[in-house]
Amino acid sequence: MAFLKTFKGGVHPPDHKQLSKDAAITEAMVPELLTVPMAQHIGKPAQPVVKVTDEVKRGQVIGESQGFVSANVHSPVSGKVKRITECNTPLGTKTQAILIENDGQDTWAEGCNVESNPENLTPKEIRSRIADAGIVGMGGATFPTHVKLSPPEGKTIDTVLLNGVECEPYLTSDYRLMLESPDTIVKGLQLVMRAVNCNNGYIGVEANKPDAFKIMEKTCKELSSSDARLAAVMLEVKYPQGGEKQLIEAVLNREVPSGRLPMDIGALVQNVGSSHAIYQACYLNRPLTERIVAVTGEAVAEPANLLARIGTPIGDLLRHCRFDEEKAVKLICGGPMMGLAHFDLEMPVNKGMSGLLALTDASDWDFRHCIRCGRCVDGCAAHLLPSELSIIGESGRFLDAEEANVMDCIECGACTYVCPARRPIVQWIKLAKQEIMKERLRKAEQAKAV
Amino acid sequence: MDWKALSIALGSMAGIGAVLGIVLAWGSKRFFVKVDERVEQVEAILPGVNCGACGFPGCSGYAEAIVTSEATMTLCSPGGAECAHDIARIMGAEVEAVEPKYALTACQGGNVPNRFDYSGVHDCRAAVVPGMGGGIKHCTYGCIGYGTCARACPFGAITMNDKQMPVIDEEKCTGCGRCVEVCPRDLNRIDRESRTVFVLCTSHDKGAVTNKICDHGCIACKKCEQECPFDAIHVIDNLAVIDYEKCKLCGKCVDVCPKGVIVNLRKERRARKQARETAAKEATT
Numbered sequence: 001m002a003f004l005k006t007f008k009g010g011v012h013p014p015d016h017k018q019l020s021k022d023a024a025i026t027e028a029m030v031p032e033l034l035t036v037p038m039a040q041h042i043g044k045p046a047q048p049v050v051k052v053t054d055e056v057k058r059g060q061v062i063g064e065s066q067g068f069v070s071a072n073v074h075s076p077v078s079g080k081v082k083r084i085t086e087c088n089t090p091l092g093t094k095t096q097a098i099l100i101e102n103d104g105q106d107t108w109a110e111g112c113n114v115e116s117n118p119e120n121l122t123p124k125e126i127r128s129r130i131a132d133a134g135i136v137g138m139g140g141a142t143f144p145t146h147v148k149l150s151p152p153e154g155k156t157i158d159t160v161l162l163n164g165v166e167c168e169p170y171l172t173s174d175y176r177l178m179l180e181s182p183d184t185i186v187k188g189l190q191l192v193m194r195a196v197n198c199n200n201g202y203i204g205v206e207a208n209k210p211d212a213f214k215i216m217e218k219t220c221k222e223l224s225s226s227d228a229r230l231a232a233v234m235l236e237v238k239y240p241q242g243g244e245k246q247l248i249e250a251v252l253n254r255e256v257p258s259g260r261l262p263m264d265i266g267a268l269v270q271n272v273g274s275s276h277a278i279y280q281a282c283y284l285n286r287p288l289t290e291r292i293v294a295v296t297g298e299a300v301a302e303p304a305n306l307l308a309r310i311g312t313p314i315g316d317l318l319r320h321c322r323f324d325e326e327k328a329v330k331l332i333c334g335g336p337m338m339g340l341a342h343f344d345l346e347m348p349v350n351k352g353m354s355g356l357l358a359l360t361d362a363s364d365w366d367f368r369h370c371i372r373c374g375r376c377v378d379g380c381a382a383h384l385l386p387s388e389l390s391i392i393g394e395s396g397r398f399l400d401a402e403e404a405n406v407m408d409c410i411e412c413g414a415c416t417y418v419c420p421a422r423r424p425i426v427q428w429i430k431l432a433k434q435e436i437m438k439e440r441l442r443k444a445e446q447a448k449a450v
Numbered sequence: 451m452d453w454k455a456l457s458i459a460l461g462s463m464a465g466i467g468a469v470l471g472i473v474l475a476w477g478s479k480r481f482f483v484k485v486d487e488r489v490e491q492v493e494a495i496l497p498g499v500n501c502g503a504c505g506f507p508g509c510s511g512y513a514e515a516i517v518t519s520e521a522t523m524t525l526c527s528p529g530g531a532e533c534a535h536d537i538a539r540i541m542g543a544e545v546e547a548v549e550p551k552y553a554l555t556a557c558q559g560g561n562v563p564n565r566f567d568y569s570g571v572h573d574c575r576a577a578v579v580p581g582m583g584g585g586i587k588h589c590t591y592g593c594i595g596y597g598t599c600a601r602a603c604p605f606g607a608i609t610m611n612d613k614q615m616p617v618i619d620e621e622k623c624t625g626c627g628r629c630v631e632v633c634p635r636d637l638n639r640i641d642r643e644s645r646t647v648f649v650l651c652t653s654h655d656k657g658a659v660t661n662k663i664c665d666h667g668c669i670a671c672k673k674c675e676q677e678c679p680f681d682a683i684h685v686i687d688n689l690a691v692i693d694y695e696k697c698k699l700c701g702k703c704v705d706v707c708p709k710g711v712i713v714n715l716r717k718e719r720r721a722r723k724q725a726r727e728t729a730a731k732e733a734t735t
Contacts, residue, residue, distance in 0.1 A: 091580070092581035094584075430580070430582075431579050433579075434575070
């Protein structure tokens with residue numbers, strides 16, 4: 001057997017994907033009342049542009065992007081603005097939110113949901129379509145897509161990678177999308193390639209999804225042309241294979257230098273879900289108002305892949321899948337490795353929520369001292385020394401952590417997963433990063449004052 | 451024994467030693483840097499805890515800054531009045547009396563219920579890193595209760611009580627401000643001894659929300675605002691805020707506050723000040 005492409009490091013958690021991998025994507029019920037958060041992306045939160053009692057249509061901009069690193073927010077249904085309030089978000093923050101009363105009509109706003117042919121769009125027009133549609137990284141990072149597609153002057157992108165790896169256990173939303181809608185994904189990829197003016201496009205798929213790989217390979221072959229070469233790449237099953245830098249290392253054998261971005265080495269990575277959303281924005285004029293959420297876990301009786309409107313309370317989705325509130329001990333938005341635990345069933349679905357897990361087994365973090373076994377060092381996908389970083393974080397010497405390159409950590413959680421002393425390594429790393437950022441801010445302010 | 455080989459070794463070692471000794475002796479004279487001896491004297495007076503309250507890198511940095519007139523003599527809060535006085539004696543200058551400063555925690559919400567189970571790192575700063583849920587308690591403004599300030603205090607002045615709230619012992623507190631730096635909720639503040647009226651709440655939640663979750667949270671009822679004869683306290687964004695420019699520390703707001711959010715520390719502080727003054731008098735006589 002030929003060796004599959006992969007990166008150095010990584011771990012092998014059991015994937016638990018059998019729970020929901022055979023459930024076809026179904027539409028979730030649209031609730032009476034939707035809570036649309038204004039901060040669903042990294043960057044500045046959007047600003048509400050509607051008032052209470054205003055009538056809104058589906059796809060209408062209700063939150064306007066603030067500055068370049070920000071994204072528009074659109075109404076997921078037609079109805080009436082009931083209240084402007086605060087809500088918890090899956091990013092673990094509180095933010096302003098618009099409550100919309102659904103009128104059940106689902107009328108699209110003017111100009112939305114109209115088929116169009118994007119053949120003649122210029123790269124700039126594609127980028128502005130994507131920005132207008134409020135598309136963000138849908139794998140969970142929620143970084144505004146139009147920013148990624150606008151490399152600064154002097155930097156060229158030669159390869160676009162689509163991330164169909166979905167290396168997180170339990171999650172199946174990207175997998176189902178690849179099976180059920182391969183055309184839109186590949187057409188979205190072509191649009192991205194045109195937007196950044198490059199000819200090479202790859203789709204990375206892990207070897208545990210051979211059917212998805214086959215179908216992507218076939219579609220790529222069909223749509224490939226001489227000025228847009230497309231190919232699917234099968235990758236070794238390993239976590240975090242779907243990390244941006246890890247995917248680049250596996251497919252292109254290039255390493256992103258410390259403190260730099262993929263665009264510095266000519267690569268651009270997009271999630272397959274984002275690619276699908278880009279297709280919808282450019283071919284159908286549909287802004288991002290819904291996404292696929294894998295609702296799964298041992299405490300869910302009927303795991304499913306639901307097409308849910310942004311703003312649907314997660315409690316509704318869980319109840320739709322007959323979730324056992326007694327049995328569930330932990331609720332996670334995203335995957336079990338990087339996702340965040342939540343406590344609020346009223347919290348709305350946002351653009352980055354790839355999964356919703358109700359787990360019956362919650363580990364207790366009764367941690368011990370580091371025994372220097374080095375398993376975390378072997379597993380670290382960023383080639384750092386997590387054991388050292390955890391000890392530094394625990395003792396509060398945050399500036400030493402900076403010297404140990406803590407800022408290069410991608411917070412994938414592989415180290416914490418393999419640690420036999422059950423040390424919450426990633427939390428210490430996050431703490432060190434936070435304190436370093438604070439210190440940098442303080443220094444910048446001091447420099448400004450002088 | 452080979453005396454010859456031994457004498458060569460000894461002789462050459464002695465020779466090298468003598469030459470290097472001469473070079474060093476010459477070098478130390480030639481490159482002598484005159485240190486102001488006052489720096490050492492001042493450093494000896496400073497408490498030596500390197501707390502950073504003065505804004506200089508450690509006590510030696512501050513001592514140097516004083517001697518080079520970069521800094522005033524009253525910045526050392528752990529040392530207090532006595533320290534400033536001694537420094538002034540060395541520098542041959544006069545200082546005004548330094549008023550002691552104390553830290554204070556602006557939260558009394560020990561009874562606020564929990565929102566979820568937390569089993570991560572027991573450090574307040576780690577509990578609020580993005581994605582950790584922002585603290586276990588229902589109030590997202592108040593004390594998280596993992597005692598980061600107590601561990602950071604170089605004087606052991608902060609202890610955590612049975613409700614997981616910090617208690618500051620003003621006998622030990624020197625107002626150095628380490629607890630202010632480490633608190634992720636920005637609850638600790640340093641203020642001078644004579645300022646005695648404080649609002650011990652930072653919640654901007656609406657009154658009804660605060661009322662439900664906290665026994666000692668500001669519910670923005672505005673009773674203090676109506677009672678104040680000097681127009682010195684106002685409810686801004688659901689929280690009473692004292693304007694110390696106008697406040698005469700009369701304590702009327704303290705009496706009307708239905709939740710006991712506003713406190714007056716005058717009595718305790720006056721007693722402690724008197725005790726301190728009598729002790730100082732006894733020491734001089």
